[in-house]
Amino acid sequence: MDFIGQGFIKALQLLLSGDKEVYSIALLTIKVSGTATLISLILGVPMGLYFAVARFRGREFMVGAVNAGMGLPPTVVGLWVALFFWRRGPLGFLGLMYTPAAMVIAQTIIALPLVAGLTMSAVQQLSPKLRLQILALGASPLQFWWLILHEVRLGVLAAVMAGFGRVIAEVGASMAVGGNVRWYSRVLTTSIVLEVNKGNFSLALALSFILLFISYGVTYWLTVLQQRRRQV
Amino acid sequence: MTPLLAVKDIVVRRGRRFCLKIDEFCVRPQEVVALIGPNGAGKSTLLTTLACLTPPDSGTVFFGSEKVTKKNALTVRRKLAVVFQEPLLLDNTVLENTVLGLRLRGQKQGAEDKARIWLKRFGVDHLAGQNALTLSGGEAQRASLARAFALEPKVLLLDEPFASIDVISRTALIDEFKSVLESTGTTAVLVTHDFYEVQALASRTVVLDQGTIQAEGTPAEIAVHKTWGGLSKGVSATTITNRVDGSRL
Numbered sequence: 001m002d003f004i005g006q007g008f009i010k011a012l013q014l015l016l017s018g019d020k021e022v023y024s025i026a027l028l029t030i031k032v033s034g035t036a037t038l039i040s041l042i043l044g045v046p047m048g049l050y051f052a053v054a055r056f057r058g059r060e061f062m063v064g065a066v067n068a069g070m071g072l073p074p075t076v077v078g079l080w081v082a083l084f085f086w087r088r089g090p091l092g093f094l095g096l097m098y099t100p101a102a103m104v105i106a107q108t109i110i111a112l113p114l115v116a117g118l119t120m121s122a123v124q125q126l127s128p129k130l131r132l133q134i135l136a137l138g139a140s141p142l143q144f145w146w147l148i149l150h151e152v153r154l155g156v157l158a159a160v161m162a163g164f165g166r167v168i169a170e171v172g173a174s175m176a177v178g179g180n181v182r183w184y185s186r187v188l189t190t191s192i193v194l195e196v197n198k199g200n201f202s203l204a205l206a207l208s209f210i211l212l213f214i215s216y217g218v219t220y221w222l223t224v225l226q227q228r229r230r231q232v
Numbered sequence: 233m234t235p236l237l238a239v240k241d242i243v244v245r246r247g248r249r250f251c252l253k254i255d256e257f258c259v260r261p262q263e264v265v266a267l268i269g270p271n272g273a274g275k276s277t278l279l280t281t282l283a284c285l286t287p288p289d290s291g292t293v294f295f296g297s298e299k300v301t302k303k304n305a306l307t308v309r310r311k312l313a314v315v316f317q318e319p320l321l322l323d324n325t326v327l328e329n330t331v332l333g334l335r336l337r338g339q340k341q342g343a344e345d346k347a348r349i350w351l352k353r354f355g356v357d358h359l360a361g362q363n364a365l366t367l368s369g370g371e372a373q374r375a376s377l378a379r380a381f382a383l384e385p386k387v388l389l390l391d392e393p394f395a396s397i398d399v400i401s402r403t404a405l406i407d408e409f410k411s412v413l414e415s416t417g418t419t420a421v422l423v424t425h426d427f428y429e430v431q432a433l434a435s436r437t438v439v440l441d442q443g444t445i446q447a448e449g450t451p452a453e454i455a456v457h458k459t460w461g462g463l464s465k466g467v468s469a470t471t472i473t474n475r476v477d478g479s480r481l
């Protein structure tokens with residue numbers, strides 16, 4: 001247990017001493033996972049709302065895909081994205097392989113089903129009659145979607161937390177498409193794996209604490225946002 | 233007099249089954265129509281059809297002399313109001329809930345004052361600032377009624393609005409509701425299981441069973457037969473006032 005305490009102290013030392021490399025790694029982690037979460041939010045929330053309410057051909061298939069996608073192994077996503085972005089792959093001409101952009105894309109694919117799926121289930125927990133009531137009050141289609149979104153806003157925040165939590169903790173996809181390039185595409189999880197492989201357990205532990213700080217910090221902030229409204 | 237709201241030759245299917253098949257039904261100005269019938273008779277389906285919330289599979293809904301289409305359904309909906317059995321308030325303050333319909337309909341000026349007046353009328357103005365989801369069942373339904381009346385609907389459609397309120401507060405609320413209906417001259421369609429409500433509120437009663445209209449008349453004319461067992465337990469032999477002749481008046 002001593003070990004863990006040392007790791008904690010080392011994490012604080014790294015943060016307080018302003019270690020350049022650690023800061024750049026942490027910052028990239030936040031940037032990549034934050035961007036992926038944001039894109040998932042922008043795409044996934046409308047998807048979730050629509051799939052929950054609308055009736056259209058192929059809906060079951062899409063809902064099934066979303067639900068299955070919530071459990072996609074990051075390594076598998078990484079592999080598939082890598083196949084596409086590989087120099088000889090169909091999207092190889094974009095030159096995105098081993099870039100943070102590729103990591104954002106892979107992480108978006110991981111977070112999107114989670115955001116869409118959790119949004120969808122939040123909407124489905126509303127009484128179907130509530131939708132009729134909203135329409136009966138005189139809502140236009142746009143007003144309707146806005147009110148539904150407002151009604152499930154806490155569920156959407158939970159979806160965002162889950163999505164962010166999943167991608168910031170993910171290593172397989174970032175490793176596969178980012179390549180863990182020092183000062184460029186190295187994030188906390190990939191550097192932890194690296195340090196473990198090198199036998200630098202205390203540094204790995206320190207990095208893991210930093211990852212936890214960030215993860216907890218962001219989630220805490222979202223939780224405060226989520227719970228604030230309920231005290232009326 | 234042109235009816236305010238009418239349906240003609242409508243059919244609503246659920247799967248392969250008919251759940252509503254009505255040649256003609258209309259709501260005339262100032263009347264309060266009670267829709268009664270056993271569970272699954274199609275009362276709620278008729279109500280949401282009248283409210284232009286669920287278009288019929290065939291047939292036409294009329295608002296005044298105007299055919300309701302996909303295009304004008306929103307405009308028509310904005311002239312009606314619906315109260316369901318559950319209060320269906322949104323996660324917001326009671327006042328916001330009451331103002332919402334007016335806002336959605338583009339009425340900004342005086343909306344809040346109007347909402348407050350109606351909350352007061354239904355005795356829940358002291359709850360205006362409270363989150364609507366924290367209200368008791370009775371309070372919430374009062375807010376829901378206030379929300380509907382604030383819209384000053386041409387026709388007010390109600391689907392068993394008092395059914396989930398405890399008996400003691402129910403009678404009081406029905407009386408208040410009655411006085412509001414009368415003082416505003418609101419035209420209404422009321423789906424109910426309760427014979428007392430029919431007697432107290434309705435000017436005309438329509439009996440629906442298996443998706444079709446079985447009988448129609450003044451509350452006194454309409455008898456309630458035992459075999460329409462879906463009707464509330466309050467409808468016992470003693471409350472049966474007339475025999476059923478099944479005729480259409």
Ligand SMILES: Nc1ncnc2c1ncn2[C@@H]1O[C@H](COP(=O)(O)OP(=O)(O)O)[C@@H](O)[C@H]1O
Nearest residue numbers: 246247251269270271272273274275276277278
């Ligand atoms: N969403 C639905 N899906 C399938 N059947 C339905 C649905 N809604 C209503 N029904 C059926 O349509 C019939 C009429 O229902 P409803 O209008 O709710 O009756 P009531 O309000 O008189 O109890 C019933 O047989 C009911 O089972």
Ligand SMILES: [Mg+2]
Nearest residue numbers: 275276277391
């Ligand atoms: Mg019903």
